Amino acid sequence: MADRVRAAVIGGSGFYAMEGLSDVEELRVDTPFGLPSDNLVVGTLAGERVAFLPRHGVGHRILPSEIPARANIHAFKQLGVEFVLSVSAVGSLREDIEPLHMVVPDQLIDRTRGRASTFFGDGIVAHIAFADPFCPELRTVLADSTREAGATVHNGGTFVVIEGPAFSTRAESNLYRSWGADIIGMTALPEAKLAREAEICYAILACSTDYDVWHDTHEDVSAEMIVANLLQNVEVSRNAVRLALGRLPEVRNCACSYALRDAIVTRLALVPEETKRRLGPIIGHYVVQEVARWRSSIRVSSGSPNGMLRPARTGPGSSCTRGADSGAPSSSSAIRPLSRPPSAYIRGRASASGVCALSIAARSRNSSSARGRRPCSACRSQIRASNASTGRRSV
Numbered sequence: 001m002a003d004r005v006r007a008a009v010i011g012g013s014g015f016y017a018m019e020g021l022s023d024v025e026e027l028r029v030d031t032p033f034g035l036p037s038d039n040l041v042v043g044t045l046a047g048e049r050v051a052f053l054p055r056h057g058v059g060h061r062i063l064p065s066e067i068p069a070r071a072n073i074h075a076f077k078q079l080g081v082e083f084v085l086s087v088s089a090v091g092s093l094r095e096d097i098e099p100l101h102m103v104v105p106d107q108l109i110d111r112t113r114g115r116a117s118t119f120f121g122d123g124i125v126a127h128i129a130f131a132d133p134f135c136p137e138l139r140t141v142l143a144d145s146t147r148e149a150g151a152t153v154h155n156g157g158t159f160v161v162i163e164g165p166a167f168s169t170r171a172e173s174n175l176y177r178s179w180g181a182d183i184i185g186m187t188a189l190p191e192a193k194l195a196r197e198a199e200i201c202y203a204i205l206a207c208s209t210d211y212d213v214w215h216d217t218h219e220d221v222s223a224e225m226i227v228a229n230l231l232q233n234v235e236v237s238r239n240a241v242r243l244a245l246g247r248l249p250e251v252r253n254c255a256c257s258y259a260l261r262d263a264i265v266t267r268l269a270l271v272p273e274e275t276k277r278r279l280g281p282i283i284g285h286y287v288v289q290e291v292a293r294w295r296s297s298i299r300v301s302s303g304s305p306n307g308m309l310r311p312a313r314t315g316p317g318s319s320c321t322r323g324a325d326s327g328a329p330s331s332s333s334a335i336r337p338l339s340r341p342p343s344a345y346i347r348g349r350a351s352a353s354g355v356c357a358l359s360i361a362a363r364s365r366n367s368s369s370a371r372g373r374r375p376c377s378a379c380r381s382q383i384r385a386s387n388a389s390t391g392r393r394s395v
């Protein structure tokens, strides 16, 4: 049995619990973006440790516009989730997508207004690629599993997301049809965007419950109609999700897993510490990588008693520019992973002036600023070694 929570299921209208879980625990996960829609129910299903979250909260208390999507995705990320299977009730905008059919969409049109749709801002800018908003690998798994669960599946389709909570007007419904949209709902965004920003694979199982309001011969959508059809569909949805959980890839090969790699524009050293803390589960490994890049540009001093680090690409005379004598890390190197103190990663320190007296002297033997100043410990080690070999008095 896996202990790591690799997968999460978000249940939409009518899908308020995930049956068949074992070793269940309920978690209240606080996030910098507030509390998720409800407590996370974590259990084991189909060999996967999975977190279940009812999108509208237990008892269906939260409007589509009020769903704390950032808190939901951030909470998943805190648990280490890599895959999110989202189940949503939708209206059909196409004759052949009948009520009780299932759709695994591959495109989105955003008609929401004013929803917080990014984790970024407050000193950090990122532009993720979102041309294909769903994970192709997870979509395939979900479509195959839903077909195996006995449903009629439409693999692909454009999902238009409206603000709600009112249903569309007839003119709007026909407009969306003219745009080529296939299904309509209220909750896929910003969820899908946030999942991509968090480098989580995300796919939707959309349960068609009605023909919205465009159809001439079918009754206009109503909440009562949706609930009645959802109750017929929920068992198929659960079976489809269970089958999909058993087929998740061991290793992700899709681009979702590195969506931020080329998306973050801001130099991480300039990102405010508070922002880095808030986004720790999302950008933390990139912060660590930047530290690693910085470290790869320096080398361990062979004569240093404490493994002190020095710049690799500077000349011999300037080897003390990050000597370990005193002072805080220089501003350009004050990057640290959120869970560890700076000294654990960055042991090289700048002197008060940022330059060792010895390196100044090496560059200019007559430099007045170097006279009378004590070289940093790295240089003292070198000098001791040099003096030992020449018989001169040590520094």
Ligand SMILES: [Zn+2]
Binding pocket: 135, 136, 137, 138, 200, 201, 202, 252, 254, 255, 256, 257
């Ligand atoms: Zn993916």
